[in-house]
Amino acid sequence: MDITHLAKLARLALTPEEIQSYQGQLGSILQYVDTLQELDTEQVPELQHAIEVTNVFRLDVPEGCEMDVRERSLKNFSNRSEDLLKVQAVFDGRTE
Amino acid sequence: MDISSLTLTQAKSLLADGDITSEALVSGHLKRIDEQNENLHALLGVSEQALDEARQADTRRAKGEDGGVLAGIPIAIKDNILVQGWENTSCSQVLEGHRSAYSATVVERLKAAGAILIGRTNMDEFAMGSSTESSHFGPTKNPWDAERVPGGSSGGSAAAVAAGFVPAALGSDTGGSIRQPASLCGVVGLKPTYGRVSRYGLMAMASSLDQIGPITRTVEDAALVLQVIEGKDPRDATSVELQETTIPELMTDSLEGMTLGIPDEYFLEGMDDTIKSLVMDAVAQLKERGATVEKISMPHAKYALAAYYVLMPCEASSNLGRFDGLRFGYHSSGNTLTETYERSRGEGFGSEVKRRILLGSYALSAGYYDAYYRKALKVRTLIKRDFDDALKRVDAIVTPTSPCVAWKLGEKFGDPLTMYLSDIYTITANLATVPAISLPCGFSEGLPVGLQLMGRPFDEQTLYRIGMAYQKVTDWHTRTPV
Numbered sequence: 001m002d003i004t005h006l007a008k009l010a011r012l013a014l015t016p017e018e019i020q021s022y023q024g025q026l027g028s029i030l031q032y033v034d035t036l037q038e039l040d041t042e043q044v045p046e047l048q049h050a051i052e053v054t055n056v057f058r059l060d061v062p063e064g065c066e067m068d069v070r071e072r073s074l075k076n077f078s079n080r081s082e083d084l085l086k087v088q089a090v091f092d093g094r095t096e
Numbered sequence: 097m098d099i100s101s102l103t104l105t106q107a108k109s110l111l112a113d114g115d116i117t118s119e120a121l122v123s124g125h126l127k128r129i130d131e132q133n134e135n136l137h138a139l140l141g142v143s144e145q146a147l148d149e150a151r152q153a154d155t156r157r158a159k160g161e162d163g164g165v166l167a168g169i170p171i172a173i174k175d176n177i178l179v180q181g182w183e184n185t186s187c188s189q190v191l192e193g194h195r196s197a198y199s200a201t202v203v204e205r206l207k208a209a210g211a212i213l214i215g216r217t218n219m220d221e222f223a224m225g226s227s228t229e230s231s232h233f234g235p236t237k238n239p240w241d242a243e244r245v246p247g248g249s250s251g252g253s254a255a256a257v258a259a260g261f262v263p264a265a266l267g268s269d270t271g272g273s274i275r276q277p278a279s280l281c282g283v284v285g286l287k288p289t290y291g292r293v294s295r296y297g298l299m300a301m302a303s304s305l306d307q308i309g310p311i312t313r314t315v316e317d318a319a320l321v322l323q324v325i326e327g328k329d330p331r332d333a334t335s336v337e338l339q340e341t342t343i344p345e346l347m348t349d350s351l352e353g354m355t356l357g358i359p360d361e362y363f364l365e366g367m368d369d370t371i372k373s374l375v376m377d378a379v380a381q382l383k384e385r386g387a388t389v390e391k392i393s394m395p396h397a398k399y400a401l402a403a404y405y406v407l408m409p410c411e412a413s414s415n416l417g418r419f420d421g422l423r424f425g426y427h428s429s430g431n432t433l434t435e436t437y438e439r440s441r442g443e444g445f446g447s448e449v450k451r452r453i454l455l456g457s458y459a460l461s462a463g464y465y466d467a468y469y470r471k472a473l474k475v476r477t478l479i480k481r482d483f484d485d486a487l488k489r490v491d492a493i494v495t496p497t498s499p500c501v502a503w504k505l506g507e508k509f510g511d512p513l514t515m516y517l518s519d520i521y522t523i524t525a526n527l528a529t530v531p532a533i534s535l536p537c538g539f540s541e542g543l544p545v546g547l548q549l550m551g552r553p554f555d556e557q558t559l560y561r562i563g564m565a566y567q568k569v570t571d572w573h574t575r576t577p578v
Binding site for chain 2: 087
């Protein structure tokens, strides 16, 4: 298992010590998990939903959008100027 | 009067009879917290409004107003359940400085019923753990022995009830996180059927397994709290419209006509003898109340932990994607946006959380998805079928809650797989979506042991009936730590 690659996929900066310790730990967890392969599940359906629900629709009207919840949510953002949320450039090669 | 040892029901009736005020009740609990929390570290913060709210509850009561089912009663809330204005962090550094913008549905319902939210409880970071040691704020200690863990992940809630800080607390349970700490702390913990309680406002770990539920001293109290928080909520599409439940009717002490199943697979060779014999003593007592006992088989139980450690990390790694270092909490700037994500997450998350994110990312990545994720979903079907088959024959399944009593702080922390194994008896109920309750059934070397009852989906009533009958003829739940 390539922990460095996985960390890249999961957007996690890891220290060399962390990479080394996860290598061993994840290996032994996966070894344990491999007992699942003993079971023949060819004919078994996947349990996709914890509860039998079909599409739950509601009318396409805004609801639950209280202004003060919006205000409080904005306050949690790391960097903003008034209502504008500031983030770094999303695309490579751009600085702003 | 020793306020700290009151059950919720006792406090409720003292308040109703005017024998105590809510102000006295809440200040009694606050005093207890003040004396013991520094040592136990069950609560992370106490609400500054609690006493004012208690006085308001007294005023309403004096005017003859109906304040609600839980009027004036203090309740503690696990830190992954949002209370508007509180600094909820799920005990993670990644949410440092976060302030909840709104309240969870369960919190709104508790408030509407008059409960006083007294404070937030310690937990394993993002509910990932079985000992409360992975909390960014440091571990909670077990009130029965402060050198031992309280279990987890709702260890703060269980310890708070056991120590008499509150008569009831909310926890959340994804693989045993309500029941296992309840067992290790000698209190009652109830994981409702998946869909019974709205998850709106619960920080998601594994969305197909998570449920919020109560931790209390008695089964009756757990039923009372669940009645307040349960029911359909338009903001959680997986919550279900319920038939009304009536608790008093269940207060019969006869279990005549009830069949209990004992699965061989939960009593493995090499298990702790004292735990086994205490559970079998409890079964004998239930038999005396009129229950019939049958041996049953749940052949796929031994695969449950493996299936869980695929499905849970897969769901968790997706759910934790939202912690990007921008929207809330911890922020660590890098040269690019990707670097900012990586640094904020790498520094903000603790080691167990990162371990599970990596595991989930691996199992969901190209080439492994079928072998791990889809395979585990199929095994989940087999486990659910075991339950369906067994619960056609029996009304409830009886097992130990935990294979061991509370262990020493630090003992298992460096060894994830050994830690995971402590949830081996509780995980199946989450995978099968069934309700399950843990109640105290004795002590092994001075440490509490828990009895687990698992029932049919949405048939919590049967668990209440068995649990109440058991607590009527035993006094384990009345014992408190020194």
